Amino acid sequence: xxKDTPVVREQIKKCVRCGKCRSVCPIFQVYQTENYSPSGQVxxxxxxxxxxLEVSEKVAAKASDCLMCESCSSTCPSGIPVPxxxxxxxxxxxxxxxxxxxxxxFGKLWTNPRLLRKAVAAAGLADSLGFRNIARALGMTSILxxxxxxxxxxxxxxxxxxxxxxxxxxxxxKGTRKTRVAYFLGCGTDLLQPKVALATVEVLNHLGCEVVVxxxxxxxxxxxxxxxxxxxxEELVQHNVNILHKLGVDAVISDCAxxxxxxxxxxxxxxxxxxVFDLSVFIVEVLGIPSEIRALPHPLTVTYHDPCxxxxxxxxxxxxxxxxxxxxxVELKEMAGADTCxxxxxxxxxxxxxxxxxxxxxKINNIRQTEAQAVAxxxxxxxxxxxxxxxxxxxxxxxxxxxxxxxxxxxxx
Amino acid sequence: xxxxLLIQELEKKLGQEKVISDKVDLMxxxxxxxxxxxxxxxxxxxxxxxxxxxxxxxxxxxxxTHNIPVTPRGxxxxxxxxxxxxxxxIVMDLSPWDTIEEVDVANMQVFVRPGxxxxxxxxxxxxxxxxxxxxxxxxxxxxxGGMVANNASGLRAVKYGCxxxxxxxxxxxxxxxxxxxxxxxxxxAVKSVSGLNLTKLFVGSEGILGVITQIRLRVWPKPKGRxxxxxxxxxxxxxxxxxxxxxxxxxxxxxxxxxxxxxIQAVNMYRAEIxxxxxxxxxxxxxxxxxxxxxxxxxxxxxxxxxxxxxxxxATDPKRMADLWEGRSVVATAxxxxxxxxxxxxxxxxxxxxxxxxxxTLREIRALGKKHHIKVVNYGHIGDGNVHTAPVIxxxxxxxxxxxxxxxxxxxxxxxxLGGTTTGEHGVGAVRxxxxxxxxxxxxxxxxxxxxxxxxxxxxxxxxVFGPEEE
Ligand SMILES: Cc1cc2nc3c(=O)[nH]c(=O)nc-3n(C[C@H](O)[C@H](O)[C@H](O)COP(=O)(O)OP(=O)(O)OC[C@H]3O[C@@H](n4cnc5c(N)ncnc54)[C@H](O)[C@@H]3O)c2cc1C
Ligand code: SF4
Ligand code: SF4
Numbered sequence: 001x002x003k004d005t006p007v008v009r010e011q012i013k014k015c016v017r018c019g020k021c022r023s024v025c026p027i028f029q030v031y032q033t034e035n036y037s038p039s040g041q042v043x044x045x046x047x048x049x050x051x052x053l054e055v056s057e058k059v060a061a062k063a064s065d066c067l068m069c070e071s072c073s074s075t076c077p078s079g080i081p082v083p084x085x086x087x088x089x090x091x092x093x094x095x096x097x098x099x100x101x102x103x104x105x106f107g108k109l110w111t112n113p114r115l116l117r118k119a120v121a122a123a124g125l126a127d128s129l130g131f132r133n134i135a136r137a138l139g140m141t142s143i144l145x146x147x148x149x150x151x152x153x154x155x156x157x158x159x160x161x162x163x164x165x166x167x168x169x170x171x172x173x174k175g176t177r178k179t180r181v182a183y184f185l186g187c188g189t190d191l192l193q194p195k196v197a198l199a200t201v202e203v204l205n206h207l208g209c210e211v212v213v214x215x216x217x218x219x220x221x222x223x224x225x226x227x228x229x230x231x232x233x234e235e236l237v238q239h240n241v242n243i244l245h246k247l248g249v250d251a252v253i254s255d256c257a258x259x260x261x262x263x264x265x266x267x268x269x270x271x272x273x274x275x276v277f278d279l280s281v282f283i284v285e286v287l288g289i290p291s292e293i294r295a296l297p298h299p300l301t302v303t304y305h306d307p308c309x310x311x312x313x314x315x316x317x318x319x320x321x322x323x324x325x326x327x328x329x330v331e332l333k334e335m336a337g338a339d340t341c342x343x344x345x346x347x348x349x350x351x352x353x354x355x356x357x358x359x360x361x362x363k364i365n366n367i368r369q370t371e372a373q374a375v376a377x378x379x380x381x382x383x384x385x386x387x388x389x390x391x392x393x394x395x396x397x398x399x400x401x402x403x404x405x406x407x408x409x410x411x412x413x
Numbered sequence: 414x415x416x417x418l419l420i421q422e423l424e425k426k427l428g429q430e431k432v433i434s435d436k437v438d439l440m441x442x443x444x445x446x447x448x449x450x451x452x453x454x455x456x457x458x459x460x461x462x463x464x465x466x467x468x469x470x471x472x473x474x475x476x477x478t479h480n481i482p483v484t485p486r487g488x489x490x491x492x493x494x495x496x497x498x499x500x501x502x503i504v505m506d507l508s509p510w511d512t513i514e515e516v517d518v519a520n521m522q523v524f525v526r527p528g529x530x531x532x533x534x535x536x537x538x539x540x541x542x543x544x545x546x547x548x549x550x551x552x553x554x555x556x557x558g559g560m561v562a563n564n565a566s567g568l569r570a571v572k573y574g575c576x577x578x579x580x581x582x583x584x585x586x587x588x589x590x591x592x593x594x595x596x597x598x599x600x601x602a603v604k605s606v607s608g609l610n611l612t613k614l615f616v617g618s619e620g621i622l623g624v625i626t627q628i629r630l631r632v633w634p635k636p637k638g639r640x641x642x643x644x645x646x647x648x649x650x651x652x653x654x655x656x657x658x659x660x661x662x663x664x665x666x667x668x669x670x671x672x673x674x675x676x677i678q679a680v681n682m683y684r685a686e687i688x689x690x691x692x693x694x695x696x697x698x699x700x701x702x703x704x705x706x707x708x709x710x711x712x713x714x715x716x717x718x719x720x721x722x723x724x725x726x727x728a729t730d731p732k733r734m735a736d737l738w739e740g741r742s743v744v745a746t747a748x749x750x751x752x753x754x755x756x757x758x759x760x761x762x763x764x765x766x767x768x769x770x771x772x773x774t775l776r777e778i779r780a781l782g783k784k785h786h787i788k789v790v791n792y793g794h795i796g797d798g799n800v801h802t803a804p805v806i807x808x809x810x811x812x813x814x815x816x817x818x819x820x821x822x823x824x825x826x827x828x829x830x831l832g833g834t835t836t837g838e839h840g841v842g843a844v845r846x847x848x849x850x851x852x853x854x855x856x857x858x859x860x861x862x863x864x865x866x867x868x869x870x871x872x873x874x875x876x877x878v879f880g881p882e883e884e
Contacts, residue, residue: 010753010754013755013756013807013808013809014749014755014756015756016446016745016746016749016756016757016758016759017444017445017446017450017451017489018446018490018551018554018745018746019446019488019489019490019551019554019555020551020553020554020743020746022488022554023530023532023553023554032462032508032509032511032528033433033441033460033462033506033508033509034441034442034489034506035433035437035438035441035442037441040441043440043441043444044440044441047440052454053437053440056437058435058437059437062437062438076746077683077743077744077745077746077747077749078746078747078749078750078756079683079750
């Protein structure tokens, strides 16, 4: 039950409404009023819990005004996990009004073809990708109605090869095997950034890892949690944990900030017994940065964007930068506000296109000022969002995962 | 006036995007950070977010004509229910109106709109080597408008005083919509004794006399040097004694902050790296100025504090200083951490007592906590006798709430009895209005008549600062 969820029972009362979270919330920065603030989200959950507010379309829309970026929770002096509370509320709303998630997606978005086209472009989803794949990429398959006639019509349905179809279940280590790891291939990387996945596997192999990519693993569950489908998220957790435990691996690695933060977070905490690593941390701290990296053919000035789910949720900030700096030819140039959100965050760009773009605009300005030639970041959702923003602003920088640059340093001549 | 009609009129004047009227959206304006707002639901009828003096004036004229209460609001970080519409009506959220109109470097002043965030102003001023010295713990979130209305101060008041010392002039929209400028209409002078001092009247007026729409602020050159002495005391009584000894040595630190044992624990639970030693009390002395004098003063304070403290650290490393200062700034909220199933509440949180009574006050507050079976965390600006008490309770347990209310009343009365005041910087709002007569006696009558002159219909932030006149 929602009301008895530990986080709802114990955390709401700890909010003293000091407003410190307002100073970091990307959504608040756009609207600047309390009805778009993290403190407001906590209050909304409280009102729902205490029955002072009933679930309605408006309430569902308010609960949806959150990127789950953890900027607030990582700064809150009381330590309140706001996104977890929002997720609990969304689950409750989903139970009370099973159509709430769909209403939001179909009511607010799919009924507005102009917005839809733009949002889909922003999400990096070519019309040709096919709606089912888009839904899969966003982890929404389960919350969408069966045949999707409306959406399919708008989007067409030609599928495209994903990373999974190009990677073997077990890729052997080059030379002596140091360790056997599971590569948690997230939906975003798989469908939207398959090149990142290929680079990840090859580099891990190069560094002595036998890499297992189980074809049976499913989405980590965070999109479902974010969209109020808690039960499905919990089923996914059990499914994935079972598989991961059977793989006989020393560690679980992912190049996706959202996946690792989910795998390390409250959903999996009590279940998953294998250690989870962000890819850059695993390379820098466990495997060691290889000494044989060659210089890039041309020097490249790179600026690094901290994904919220890495820097705020996991406090990982230095290792991706160390990785970048280890590649001869890469000059790292910091942007102002490197750790502010880009506004992407899974389905958010689809359901809240306009605010997502305002958040992105500020980010792009900061990138522009560095005069860098490329942007690096460790999250497929951020890569997609930033690429879109740069394209829209007429800037031609590539947005890469650091692993792609390392891969170049190891393999390209 | 009918609510629907009011909303229509406001939308006509301001445009739909500046009027919030959905019942769910209004709910977010039913609170500030006060305990009182946690226990009640004060729903406004409508919220407006004007972005020009004319818009504010239009709203005031409408409200004045139809007798509708108007409550100005900044970031809502106040602890007194000040920015909450306890009698309904219009909440005027000025926080989105956050333009820094002009930084007049040559004349050492800035013109800002009310919604500018304190920390952002100081960031901007730093580019010109200047700063606005008052330093509230809420710097990252509170607005300059809110600071002026509450005459806020904070961690550096001991040397730099309160907001009022820096206000050269204000633009104010009166309850009837009329616009005035205090401190000289064209003036950019940094001192003036011309006319009755209306600027001072509006500073600290808590939104009951008019809406502040522009602030002309005196700023200072930013000192080049800074350092912090952390002194650790085995006994709470020794801390205030050390403070007096530092003053006697002819040193005026820019801040002197105290954390008691529970506050220390809260800071360490917030961020373990800050790593404060466990003790009965810790004092943080901040010194600023030119680097040579900072060094001299820092070491001198270290020497003096060592007579009573068991451990003294002189920090000039920027990272360490930032950690220590952050620890102190967040303790107001982080206090909640000392009890896993509880929270701190903002009530009875701001008494200020004579310097000579600080030790006695801290002892008495501890005894009161015991009497009411409530854990109290104490911290505050000990350099000016301003003690922040955080009762940590389970706010969802009615008995604890009642006990806290009794404790808070005792604390307020204690302050007055010891020759202090119920509020050193947070203000009166709705939560301390009942002590007006106890503190000010006949002077309250004069306050009421000033209010009556400026706001004859009583529509500006009603129910705050002093209660209604007794029959
Ligand atoms: C964690 C924390 C730490 C704090 N630390 C300090 C501290 O160290 N020192 C200190 O002094 N205070 C402190 N405070 C209290 C509070 O932050 C200050 O009083 C602050 O000045 C309030 O600003 P605000 O923008 O939030 O105003 P609000 O809370 O929104 O409003 C405060 C009052 O001002 C009125 N008001 C606001 N704007 C206007 C305007 N433009 N015109 C007319 N009236 C207006 C409102 O009606 C209300 O009465 C702290 C609060 C918190 C939560
Ligand atoms: S969530 Fe945390 S930071 Fe935000 S208002 Fe509540 S206590 Fe303050
Ligand atoms: S998680 Fe991000 S978007 Fe959501 S309330 Fe917190 S800061 Fe705002």
